[in-house]
Amino acid sequence: MKLINLLLIGFIGLYSLPTVAQKRVSYAFTHQSILSKEAQLNMLTEVTQPGSSFLRLYFKGTELGETSYLLLEGADGAQQKLRAVDLQNWNYSSAYFNGDRVKVSLFAAAGEKNTVRVSEIKVTDPQAGLTRNTRWTGGTLGTPPQPVASTAGSITENYPYAKAVGRFTNGSLAGSTGWIAPNGAIVANDRAYSDYVSEASYDIIEFNVPPSVGTTVMHPSPQDQYPLLTRTSPHSFVLDFKNAGNEYNSGAGWMLFDPQPNGTGLRPGERQQEYFRIANNPRNSTINEQGDGNMLVDIFHYGETNSDYLAGNTTYRTLRVSQTHLLPQNSYLNPVFTDDRELFVLYQLPWWGITDAGAPITFAGTNVAIGIHNAGNDLNLGHGRGLRDDVLRNELNDFYDPNSVYVDFDGVSNSPTGEIHRPYLFASQAAGSAPNGAQVYFAGGTYPGAVTFNRPMTLRAPVGTVKIGASPVGARKAAGSSIPSYWQEGAPSSSFDRESAEDVQVRAYPNPFREQVEINYPFAEDGAISVQIFNLTGVPVATLTPNNAASGQNGVQWNGTDHNGMPVPAGLYLVQVNNGKQTFTTKVMKK
Structure with missing residues (x-):
């Protein structure tokens, strides 16, 4: 397959980078502790900046002993504990604290020497405006996506895995979306890096985000903020929409980030206890077979401006979920890259903007991600990179x-x-x-x-x-x-070449079944093959004797009874086939 890999800077003329409504101010505070025989916690100073909506402290030159730590407390009572290793993870800075003051205390362990320096603070700059030129177009193509929840709280109540969705921030502004993969990495759109992390210093991802106060970004507890390491290069790929001309050429790529422990000793996945599973996005033929509008997906996203989808809502910088349906790729994309069209995901989405880029596209009602949202356009087409892309999926698979x-x-x-x-x-x-x-x-x-x-x-x-x-x-x-x-x-x-993933598939038909299911496997029966059925508690309910199945493949038939010949209850069962070297598993559903 031929792919053009390039970094898209953006749609020139359609939007501009934000004017940073904040500034870093030099600050001069130094404290050097005296060796103590006893451990002590003492307040050192209170950093204030009247009128600022937030504070972030920088500690360049600070040196802490192995068991000593800083304890920071904001105006709203939020706290952050920073040990020497945490300062390194945070690049010698703190999380964002709401309000205009932060108390700095030092826990000095017995026998340890500590030097604490507050070298700079980041504060709101009232002289700078909050501007982003965003183009929004309604359009009339098809049925628009529906907002299925109106507050972040109700979203996470109905979709617990939405807790695995975070937003990027630089303090005054917040935009773009990242989400937690099964290995704990953060998945985002390539623009999260090019337009936010690189250009506008969005170096923190936040979870459990509170509502904004008007247009003022409010930050969650420091325990829900994480510094990011950039471990991969951004990838972006061009789409060419049919009958649209070059104006609607666009890109959809990805970027992966490594979130660091934030002072709690935990990364986002460990603290949120939620994540998104990974699956291939459906092919064009599958979408056509299921019919227009029948393959529903959810998109979990953050935005930055009130020209995003739910315009005018004062909580616009919090989590949203919209439900829409997939569209066949071949119907809307020109075959610029021959067979590459199925590596993109298309869906009904009548809004324009990039502030929600990076959102997970999931099979409706589940935490199964099939793509990474990029943007919408004036054709009312939402688009993103699909997880059918082997390069994307394998980079995520092998991230750590x-x-x-x-x-x-x-x-x-x-x-x-x-x-x-x-x-x-x-x-x-x-x-x-x-x-x-x-x-x-x-x-x-x-x-x-x-x-x-x-x-x-x-x-x-x-x-x-x-x-x-x-x-x-x-x-x-x-x-x-x-x-x-x-x-x-x-x-x-096709690119998965580990020895443990032999081209072996165990198949069951019909599935679900009512009276009998045929379980086939492609390896021969000249070895010691065992087939066992387990219920979901892990208890074996049946052991089957291999025979030559009617299909001509090697296999067994199960009539849905247990060891004693009694019918098992309806439900999901696990089938294990062992060929003497490896065990292969599939699921069957009894009606």
């Missing part, structure tokens, strides 16, 4: 380590391979199939069955509490069986 494997008990793929979009369902699959030295990322939840890891691996829980070996009572079921069959694809991605 090229030897990464994923496990999710409620994963949406029926042919798990350990890839980020086809995670293993069981811990035992990772134990038996992951390569030596693998980084094994577990999604939050409970994994049934005792597991022995007898090879070197690193187990990680970046997006929620993980329990292994217990009954999965209360396990998260945000997706799972609610994903229609047309959303799932069986084949591993």
